[in-house]
Amino acid sequence: xxxxxxxxxxGLALMSVALSGMALDFEGIPEAPELPVKSYLxxxxxxxxxxxxSNADTRVEPASLTxxxxxxxxxxxxxxxxxxLDDQPVVSEYAWKQEGSRMFIEVGKQxxxxxxxxxxxxxxxxxxxxxxxxxxxxxEDVFASVMNEHAARLGMASSSFANSTGLPNPGxxxxxxxxxxxxxxxVAEFPNTYRIFSEPEYTYNGITQRNRNGLLGRDxxxxxxKTGYTQAAGYCxxxxxxxxxxxxxxxxxxxxxxxxxxxxSRALLNYGFRFFESRQLYAAKAPITTGKVWQGELDEVQVGxxxxxxxxxxxxxxxxxxxxVAELRKPLIAPLTEGQEVGELMVSYKDKPLRTLPLVTxxxxxxxxxxxxxxxxxxxxME
Numbered sequence: 001x002x003x004x005x006x007x008x009x010x011g012l013a014l015m016s017v018a019l020s021g022m023a024l025d026f027e028g029i030p031e032a033p034e035l036p037v038k039s040y041l042x043x044x045x046x047x048x049x050x051x052x053x054s055n056a057d058t059r060v061e062p063a064s065l066t067x068x069x070x071x072x073x074x075x076x077x078x079x080x081x082x083x084x085l086d087d088q089p090v091v092s093e094y095a096w097k098q099e100g101s102r103m104f105i106e107v108g109k110q111x112x113x114x115x116x117x118x119x120x121x122x123x124x125x126x127x128x129x130x131x132x133x134x135x136x137x138x139x140e141d142v143f144a145s146v147m148n149e150h151a152a153r154l155g156m157a158s159s160s161f162a163n164s165t166g167l168p169n170p171g172x173x174x175x176x177x178x179x180x181x182x183x184x185x186x187v188a189e190f191p192n193t194y195r196i197f198s199e200p201e202y203t204y205n206g207i208t209q210r211n212r213n214g215l216l217g218r219d220x221x222x223x224x225x226k227t228g229y230t231q232a233a234g235y236c237x238x239x240x241x242x243x244x245x246x247x248x249x250x251x252x253x254x255x256x257x258x259x260x261x262x263x264x265s266r267a268l269l270n271y272g273f274r275f276f277e278s279r280q281l282y283a284a285k286a287p288i289t290t291g292k293v294w295q296g297e298l299d300e301v302q303v304g305x306x307x308x309x310x311x312x313x314x315x316x317x318x319x320x321x322x323x324x325v326a327e328l329r330k331p332l333i334a335p336l337t338e339g340q341e342v343g344e345l346m347v348s349y350k351d352k353p354l355r356t357l358p359l360v361t362x363x364x365x366x367x368x369x370x371x372x373x374x375x376x377x378x379x380x381x382m383e
Contacts, residue, residue: 026314026349029275035264038234038254041176042268045184045240045247046278049312052271056176059158060253063228064101064124065174065236066166068182069147070132071121074113075190076150077136085114089135091127098126100167104205105131115204117193122202123209124227126165133164140164151178154185168230176251183225183238183249197224197240214262215239219269225249227261235261241269248272275315281324281347282309285362289326291342294380295373296334296365303328303342303359311347311355321350326359331380336365 032042032052039055050056077083088110096107103125105111111119111131119128133143140163147161156178162171187194200217201210214237215222221241228236234254241248250268255261282288287302303326313322328343336342343359367373 028316029314033267033271035267036256036260037252037264039176040252040264040268041180042248042250042272043180043184044278044312045187045249046310047312048184051276052268057158059173059175061168061230061233062166062172062174062179063230063233063236064166065179065226065228065238066161066172067120067124067129068186068226068238069150069161070129070164071117071193072182072186073143073147073150074117074132074136075193083113083136085112087113087135089131091131092134095127095130095134098130098165100126102126103128104207118196118202119204121196122199122211124212126167129164154181156181166228168232176253179238179251180249183240187240194224197226213239214258215265219266237261237265239265239269243273246278276312277315278310279313280308280310284308287362288345288359291328291332293336293365294331294333294376295368297368298365301336301365302362304362305345305357306339306360309357323348334365334367336361338364
């Protein structure tokens with residue numbers, strides 16, 4: 001951050017507005033690539049900012065991308081202690097006879113939850129998905145209702161899940177934007193489960209199947225996530241990669257071939273990493289400025305942000321184009337509590353507003369003595 005200006009503002013109430021959903025429009029950045037797919041989106045993991053998108057809110061079939069929500073739901077059940085990795089559910093006939101891609105579990109046999117997760121993620125086994133759903137929720141229908149509860153909580157307003165597999169069903173649909181939200185939540189909340197998505201192959205029942213993510217092994221920065229295909233959905237891929245400490249999530253829906261979805265995903269990731277960076281401007285509870293305090297034991301209070309300020313910015317020397325303005329209420333009269341909102345920090349790029357966040361006190365300031373309060377009261381009347 002090159003420029004920090006501090007100014008005072010009158011009034012007792014401030015409004016904090018986060019602009020994290022606004023479209024990025026930085027000068028000198030080329031247009032995002034045009035790709036022959038139904039829809040796409042690439043997102044910065046740290047901030048949730050969308051770098052580029054096309055038809056990202058168009059409703060599409062997710063196919064086996066549904067299994068990302070299946071895995072999220074199972075991971076949540078594990079975290080809450082509802083099930084365990086070493087549980088040994090018995091495979092039902094319904095799970096065993098699932099069509100499409102399979103893990104090849106056998107009816108009546110016991111398979112651990114850990115094995116089923118590997119079969120679901122790496123082998124995209126529909127049988128594994130159903131076995132996990134039945135173990136956690138009793139039936140796949142009940143499991144689907146839990147999936148939809150998670151979707152609502154995560155803000156996936158344009159998504160619905162009718163099964164755990166992604167097999168065609170009118171009640172199963174999503175968007176590229178919703179898939180990115182889900183992928184981001186899975187990586188953030190369940191990193192240990194997410195690591196399975198990076199494994200190149202898995203062997204069960206003497207059958208080895210390779211991970212269908214075509215970017216794994218070809219791009220060393222890619223460590224997940226999931227492919228999907230049905231005739232109606234086309235070829236889909238959610239991918240995630242980390243370069244120089246920055247993680248991006250890309251979503252490609254409705255490509256014409258396996259190679260096309262891989263190529264489109266690579267193009268989106270390369271575009272995002274080449275032209276943008278995720279930068280921490282201020283750390284949580286680090287002093288940004290100080291404010292004068294009246295009628296307190298101390299005459300000044302340090303002011304900062306309650307949370308880290310991470311922003312997606314052009315990968316370039318920003319010079320003085322990136323500015324932060326701290327506005328503090330006037331006057332600040334003790335007592336002040338730690339964490340009390342006393343102003344706002346406004347960040348702009350070439351005078352275009354990017355983010356506005358509340359500034360808070362980093363320490364409590366009790367009232368001063370009666371003499372101090374009396375003297376400051378007189379001084380305030382003269383301000």
